Amino acid sequence: MAAEALKCRECKTEYPLEAHYVCERCFGPLEVSYAHKPVTDVAEARRRIQAGPQSVWRYADFLPLAGGPPQVGLPAGCTPLIKADLLAERLGIKEVWVKNDTANPTHSFKDRVVSVATARARELGFEVLACASTGNLANAVAAQAAALGMESYVFIPANLEEQKILATGVYGTNVVAIHGNYDDVNRLCTEVSGEREGWAFVNVNMRPYYAEGSKTIAYEIAEQLGWETPDRIVSPIASGSLFTKIAKGFEEWLELGLITGSLPKMNGAQATGCSPVAQAYEAGHDVCRPVKPDTIAKSLAIGNPADGPYAVELARRSDGGVTAVTDDEIRAGIRLLAETTGIFTETAGGVTTAVLQKLAEQGEIGSDERVVIVITGDGLKTLDAVRDTFETHTIDPTFDAFEDAFAIGAAK
Amino acid sequence: MAAEALKCRECKTEYPLEAHYVCERCFGPLEVSYAHKPVTDVAEARRRIQAGPQSVWRYADFLPLAGGPPQVGLPAGCTPLIKADLLAERLGIKEVWVKNDTANPTHSFKDRVVSVATARARELGFEVLACASTGNLANAVAAQAAALGMESYVFIPANLEEQKILATGVYGTNVVAIHGNYDDVNRLCTEVSGEREGWAFVNVNMRPYYAEGSKTIAYEIAEQLGWETPDRIVSPIASGSLFTKIAKGFEEWLELGLITGSLPKMNGAQATGCSPVAQAYEAGHDVCRPVKPDTIAKSLAIGNPADGPYAVELARRSDGGVTAVTDDEIRAGIRLLAETTGIFTETAGGVTTAVLQKLAEQGEIGSDERVVIVITGDGLKTLDAVRDTFETHTIDPTFDAFEDAFAIGAAK
Numbered sequence: 001m002a003a004e005a006l007k008c009r010e011c012k013t014e015y016p017l018e019a020h021y022v023c024e025r026c027f028g029p030l031e032v033s034y035a036h037k038p039v040t041d042v043a044e045a046r047r048r049i050q051a052g053p054q055s056v057w058r059y060a061d062f063l064p065l066a067g068g069p070p071q072v073g074l075p076a077g078c079t080p081l082i083k084a085d086l087l088a089e090r091l092g093i094k095e096v097w098v099k100n101d102t103a104n105p106t107h108s109f110k111d112r113v114v115s116v117a118t119a120r121a122r123e124l125g126f127e128v129l130a131c132a133s134t135g136n137l138a139n140a141v142a143a144q145a146a147a148l149g150m151e152s153y154v155f156i157p158a159n160l161e162e163q164k165i166l167a168t169g170v171y172g173t174n175v176v177a178i179h180g181n182y183d184d185v186n187r188l189c190t191e192v193s194g195e196r197e198g199w200a201f202v203n204v205n206m207r208p209y210y211a212e213g214s215k216t217i218a219y220e221i222a223e224q225l226g227w228e229t230p231d232r233i234v235s236p237i238a239s240g241s242l243f244t245k246i247a248k249g250f251e252e253w254l255e256l257g258l259i260t261g262s263l264p265k266m267n268g269a270q271a272t273g274c275s276p277v278a279q280a281y282e283a284g285h286d287v288c289r290p291v292k293p294d295t296i297a298k299s300l301a302i303g304n305p306a307d308g309p310y311a312v313e314l315a316r317r318s319d320g321g322v323t324a325v326t327d328d329e330i331r332a333g334i335r336l337l338a339e340t341t342g343i344f345t346e347t348a349g350g351v352t353t354a355v356l357q358k359l360a361e362q363g364e365i366g367s368d369e370r371v372v373i374v375i376t377g378d379g380l381k382t383l384d385a386v387r388d389t390f391e392t393h394t395i396d397p398t399f400d401a402f403e404d405a406f407a408i409g410a411a412k
Numbered sequence: 413m414a415a416e417a418l419k420c421r422e423c424k425t426e427y428p429l430e431a432h433y434v435c436e437r438c439f440g441p442l443e444v445s446y447a448h449k450p451v452t453d454v455a456e457a458r459r460r461i462q463a464g465p466q467s468v469w470r471y472a473d474f475l476p477l478a479g480g481p482p483q484v485g486l487p488a489g490c491t492p493l494i495k496a497d498l499l500a501e502r503l504g505i506k507e508v509w510v511k512n513d514t515a516n517p518t519h520s521f522k523d524r525v526v527s528v529a530t531a532r533a534r535e536l537g538f539e540v541l542a543c544a545s546t547g548n549l550a551n552a553v554a555a556q557a558a559a560l561g562m563e564s565y566v567f568i569p570a571n572l573e574e575q576k577i578l579a580t581g582v583y584g585t586n587v588v589a590i591h592g593n594y595d596d597v598n599r600l601c602t603e604v605s606g607e608r609e610g611w612a613f614v615n616v617n618m619r620p621y622y623a624e625g626s627k628t629i630a631y632e633i634a635e636q637l638g639w640e641t642p643d644r645i646v647s648p649i650a651s652g653s654l655f656t657k658i659a660k661g662f663e664e665w666l667e668l669g670l671i672t673g674s675l676p677k678m679n680g681a682q683a684t685g686c687s688p689v690a691q692a693y694e695a696g697h698d699v700c701r702p703v704k705p706d707t708i709a710k711s712l713a714i715g716n717p718a719d720g721p722y723a724v725e726l727a728r729r730s731d732g733g734v735t736a737v738t739d740d741e742i743r744a745g746i747r748l749l750a751e752t753t754g755i756f757t758e759t760a761g762g763v764t765t766a767v768l769q770k771l772a773e774q775g776e777i778g779s780d781e782r783v784v785i786v787i788t789g790d791g792l793k794t795l796d797a798v799r800d801t802f803e804t805h806t807i808d809p810t811f812d813a814f815e816d817a818f819a820i821g822a823a824k
Contacts, residue, residue, distance in 0.1 A: 054466075054492075074754040075494070080466075080487060086561050103515060105754065107792070147754030149498050158806050166795045169802040172751035176814065177806040184809040191811050339584035342486040342517065342559030380519070380792040383578045390581040394570050394589040397596040399603050402588065 002037070003064035006030040006208050009310070017064060019124060019205040029306065030208045032064045039256045046227060046258065054078045056112055056216040062252065063116055063216075064209050070119045074147040076111035077216050079103040081224040081372070087340040091360040097230070097372045099221055100343055106167075107378035108299075108346075109242065110140035113213035114202055118144050120209040121200035128152065128199045132189040134182055135164040136299055136377055141202055142173035153199075155185050155192075164381070182301075214242045218249025221372055222259045229254070229261030232365065234356050235374040236348045237268040237277050237322065238300040240307030246374070247314050264372075266314050268322035269355035271295035271347075275324035277308045281315055282322075288312070296327045296385055297347040299377060321364070325354040333357065334379060335389055344379030352376075414449070415476035418442040418620050421722070429476060431536060431617040441718060442620045444476045451668045458639060458670065466490045468524055468628040474664060475528055475628075476621050482531045486559040488523035489628050491515040493636040493784070499752040503772040509642070509784045511633055512755055518579075519790035520711075520758075521654065522552035525625035526614055530556050532621040533612035540564065540611045544601040546594055547576040548711055548789050553614055554585035565611075567597050567604075576793070594713075626654045630661025633784055634671045641666070641673030644777065646768050647786040648760045649680040649689050649734065650712040652719030658786070659726050676784075678726050680734035681767035683707035683759075687736035689720045693727055694734075700724070708739045708797055709759040711789060733776075737766040745769065746791060747801055756791030764788075 005014040010028030021030055039045045052058025056077035057069035080100045088096040104111040114137070118129060129145040129152040131137050138154045145152035154168055158177040169175045178185045186204075193201040202210045222229055229250050237243045247266055253259045270278045273295025276288040288308035293301035305311070315322045325333065330347055333354030338344050345353070352373050359365050379386070395401040417426040422440030433442055451457045464470025468489035469481035492512045500508040516523040526549070530541060541557040541564040543549050550566045557564030566580055570589040581587045590597045598616075605613040614622045634641055641662050649655045659678055665671045682690045685707025688700040700720035705713035717723070727734045737745065742759055745766030750756050757765070764785050771777050791798070807813040 075492060082487070086559075100517075103517070105512075105515070106756070107519070107790075143750075143754035143756070145754075146751050147498075149752075162799075163792075163795050165804060166798050167756060167792060169804060170747060170750045170756055170791060170798045171754060172747070172802070174818070175802070175804040176817070177804050178809045179806065180809040188809050188811065188814065192814060195811065335582060335584070338555075338582045339558050340561075342555035342557075342583060344518070344555070344579060344582055378519075378792070379582060380575075380579060380790070383575050386578050386582045387574075390584070390587070392577060392581060392587040392589050394591065397590045397592040397600050399600065399607065402600065402604060405588070406586070 001064065001066050002034045002061060003032050004035045005033050007033040019126075019200070021205055021207040032208050032212050034062070034252070036256055039258060042257055049223065056115055056213065059216050059219050062219065063212055065119055066123050070122075072148060073115065073118065074105045074111065074144050076104050076115045077220065079220070081221060082341065082343070084341045087337065090336070090340055091357055093360050093365050093369070093371065094367060095370045096356070097370070098337070098341055098343060099217060099372055099374045101217070101374065101376050102343065102345060102378040106136070106139040106143045107381065108136035108140065109214070109217065109376045110136045111144070112216050113210045114140040114144045116213035117200065117202035117206040117210035118148065121202070121206055126198055126200035128196070130189065130192070130199050130201045131155065131203050132182070132185045132201070134160060134298055134301070135381065137203065138164065138168040142168045142171035145173060146171040155189050157182055157185055167381070211241045211245055214245035215249030215252070217374060218246045219253065222250065222253060227259045229259060230264050230372045231369040232265040232267060232320070232371045233374065234267045234269055234352055234359070234371065236300055236352050236376055237270050237305065237311050238302045239305045240277060240311035242376070243268050244307050244310045244314055247318065263318050266318040266320040267355065267359060268311055268315055268320070269352045270322065270324045271297040271300055271330060271351050272324040272326045273297070274301045274303060276303065277305055277311050278322040278324040280308065280312050286312065296382070297330055297351050299346065299348045300351060323355045323358055325351055325358060329354040331385055331389055334386055337375070338379070343375060345375045346377040346379055346382040347385050348377050349375040350385065413476065413478050414446045414473060415444050416447045417445050419445040431612070433617055433619040444620050444624050446474070446664070448668055451670060454669055461635065468527055468625065471628050471631045474631065475624055477531055478535050482534075484560060485527065485530065486517045486523065486556050488516050488527045490632060493633060494753065494755070496753045499749065502748070502752055503769055505772050505777050505781070505783065506779060507782045508768070509782070510749070510753055510755060511629060511784055511786045513629070513786065513788050514755065514757060514790040518548070518551040518555045519793065520548035520552065521626070521629065521788045522548045523556070524628050525622045526552040526556045528625035529612065529614035529618040529622035530560065533614070533618055538610055538612035540608070542601065542604070542611050542613045543567065543615050544594070544597045544613070546572060546710055546713070547793065549615065550576065550580040554580045554583035557585060558583040567601050569594055569597055579793070623653045623657055626657035627661030627664070629786060630658045631665065634662065634665060639671045641671060642676050642784045643781040644677040644679060644732070644783045645786065646679045646681055646764055646771070646783065648712055648764050648788055649682050649717070649723050650714045651717045652689060652723035654788070655680050656719050656722045656726055659730065675730050678730040678732040679767065679771060680723055680727055680732070681764045682734065682736045683709040683712055683742060683763050684736040684738045685709070686713045686715060688715065689717055689723050690734040690736040692720065692724050698724065708794070709742055709763050711758065711760045712763060735767045735770055737763055737770060741766040743797055743801055746798055749787070750791070755787060757787045758789040758791050758794040759797050760789050761787040762797065
């Protein structure tokens with residue numbers, strides 16, 4: 001495989017491609033590094049990708065897998081990229097596309113990262129899948145484990161909304177509800193991952209592989225735009241991993257000459273109620289000061305984001321930014337996307353859409369720009385957010401009642 | 413276009429391809445009839461399809477559209493066909509595939525039928541989309557109208573679950589809640605469709621076009637199996653339209669020589685609490701006696717199915733059948749599919765999976781058969797059905813508490 005090592009993002013120390021996630025020398029995070037062969041025939045390399053499966057595995061050459069595309073498991077990725085002309089018109093900008101990751105098997109981008117982490121975990125001989133999650137990741141791990149016939153354990157805060165627990169337990173996973181908050185869950189998972197041989201915690205000891213899965217969003221966008229980068233990406237930021245790996249995907253392919261263009265302006269989107277990265281960006285700081293989350297965008301509610309500093313750095317160097325929006329703006333963002341595209345997103349996508357709207361209103365988006373917003377999860381998972389945002393007309397079952405209610409008898 | 417007329421299923425009277433749905437002579441249902449040119453070069457015809465878009469529009473030549481594939485709207489179809497080896501193993505049968513229509517934009521097969529009805533409605537100059545629905549169809553119509561910038565009206569029973577109303581109203585449709593049951597809603601919609609020029613009720617005056625959308629499931633299955641028919645299809649029956657149109661899709665392509673094989677054995681699946689078609693099939697009757705629905709499978713709860721007699725006839729002539737399962741079996745069916753495939757389906761898919769299980773247990777499925785089950789909608793839409801079907805372990809955030817709860821300290 002082209003992946004050659006895990007490398008510390010800070011001190012560059014290298015480790016073998018196993019279940020490591022933190023540098024033993026400096027405690028920095030580990031990342032997969034590659035030694036790709038130069039692409040001599042771009043057209044042939046593109047054809048090879050296009051001839052692959054309709055899933056993230058068409059990009060197996062660019063992922064840390066020794067054995068090539070897995071033949072089993074729930075296929076993630078290859079989600080639609082939809083031109084959103086009505087949304088662009090509403091915002092007064094030229095060209096907007098929606099990368100609709102609600103189309104994944106469990107309806108969030110987490111299926112991508114779980115796919116890659118799981119495939120590598122199986123190559124390394126792990127037998128049990130696990131994760132610390134507050135929702136989307138739990139769904140994805142439980143579903144992937146079921147599809148593969150693997151045992152799984154999903155660790156969640158005990159006060160998680162019942163709907164997220166139902167949509168996880170259904171797959172026959174072991175649901176471990178923890179008296180405590182997400183930090184407590186994470187801490188316990190780190191401890192368990194140290195004690196249990198054969199257990200792959202996708203977002204703990206498998207984190208470097210897990211994170212690579214997010215690159216496939218960039219690959220797909222570029223492929224779907226005809227092997228070109230867009231001018232700007234708007235993507236949510238939770239830990240900062242998704243945001244930075246999308247950029248890594250574009251940069252890898254630009255370096256290989258597989259696509260044309262340059263690194264898009266990278267705009268991160270956060271909720272005001274949990275915006276450590278936006279705050280650091282605004283204040284001109286390099287590091288993020290942890291916050292206590294208080295927002296309806298629970299899937300983005302990471303108060304101490306592991307990749308926060310890298311997200312700030314990326315926003316600066318790509319001439320993008322990091323913007324925060326209020327809970328009311330998030331609700332309005334969900335409605336705006338639904339009304340103009342027919343895509344119903346969860347609160348995280350409301351954050352992303354609201355940030356796009358804010359950038360448009362502030363005149364940040366150039367008149368000739370092609371913008372892609374990354375919609376990471378489905379509205380059916382956070383239905384509460386749209387309650388009381390529209391009116392329902394209740395009438396008797398008669399034509400007269402209908403005419404009275406809508407007062408359109410004479411008009412049409 | 414190859415479509416040449418609307419034809420009465422009973423007396424064969426023909427009508428132009430406009431907004432008609434019932435025969436003026438005999439009150440029979442109208443259906444689109446085609447005059448396809450013979451396919452002289454099968455390989456070329458297949459390549460033409462494969463080169464089309466990743467949506468139902470790759471089959472535009474076989475749909476009642478004058479203007480070819482629409483370039484706008486929410487793309488439906490081209491959902492995964494997944495080989496379910498763990499499910500097959502659990503049931504002791506050889507080969508099962510899952511047609512996963514939860515992957516559609518609003519996560520049910522209704523996106524297909526709405527796509528086709530809407531495209532034809534726009535060709536005919538209609539400006540407003542409408543429907544009578546109890547859930548999935550409402551989501552699909554509201555979303556499609558939003559994506560196209562069309563005005564829409566969605567008529568629902570006032571006592572519909574709030575989650576289905578939220579997942580509809582978010583798109584900015586006019587939600588019309590009717591004091592009454594689904595029959596009352598339907599009756600009012602029929603009346604309104606007669607009074608409102610320019611209003612396309614997808615499942616009333618557009619019904620012949622709407623129904624054609626279901627054929628694309630057969631086209632996709634055949635294409636995904638390498639241009640072959642499977643041996644058996646298990647599909648839910650509500651009105652009977654989906655069930656009979658899947659067969660129509662296979663038959664059209666078999667007749668054109670586009671695919672090999674023969675009409676699959678067609679097995680219909682109903683809930684015991686609303687099983688007029690299964691009852692007619694069992695009793696050897698040609699017509700279905702209406703029932704009052706009482707089942708958790710609400711999306712199948714049509715007590716007086718319009719295409720019931722055609723569904724019974726199809727089950728007989730294809731050597732299939734129609735089988736009913738209880739609400740408990742439906743819940744177990746949802747769990748079985750989730751645990752073995754990672755696909756979380758709504759109650760209708762639980763019905764389908766439970767019927768597959770019953771057929772397997774009864775020895776109905778031959779040892780060399782390739783079976784496809786059609787999973788029409790998403791589990792996130794009927795979360796209540798899986799409550800209390802699994803255990804959640806709640807513990808303190810310590811390693812000792814974890815070990816105590818799972819008693820695996822010594823084992824691994």
